Amino acid sequence: MKIFRVEGTLVATARIGNLDRHRLLVVQERGSGGKQVAVDPVGCKPGDWVIAVGSSAARDAAGSKEYPSDLTIVGIIDYWDDPGRSDGHASGATDDKAER
Template identity: 45%
Template sequence: MEIQQVEGSVVCTQRIPGLHHVNLRVLRDARGKRVVATDPVGARPGNWVFVVSGSAARYAMGDARILTDLTVGGIIDHWEPDT
């Protein structure tokens, strides 16, 4: 499960029904690329988190009808990123 840092949220007025009323976070991955993830744990900008991908990402939202492929799995209490 990848380790990424939360940057903020993203607004998408036009989206698929499977993602209505779902918070969309922007995370930056280890290679500096930004991605979008759903977030059932309430991470805040600056938090280091690990993310769950694939079919597990949908179950991680507590409802497999939420059509995500990347979900925040947990907030890491203390993390020293590689410099």
């Protein structure tokens, strides 16, 4: 599992039939500049910090071993202790979760 931040929704109208159930999101891995596309079966919004799995776990998490996912979001992070931050604050969303 890895931590990502949701950047936004990816719209692809021409896609294979197996992708019709879940939204696709653009996510950025924490500490990296690279963006990836993730399947969203949990209902994320831009700015959310999320946990995602890859490889065969991503297909299982999306609902089927035949589902064509290489990255699937499995949870929205509410809070985590992050000793790597230099400002002394914890990471993760707190106030905006009340809007869900």
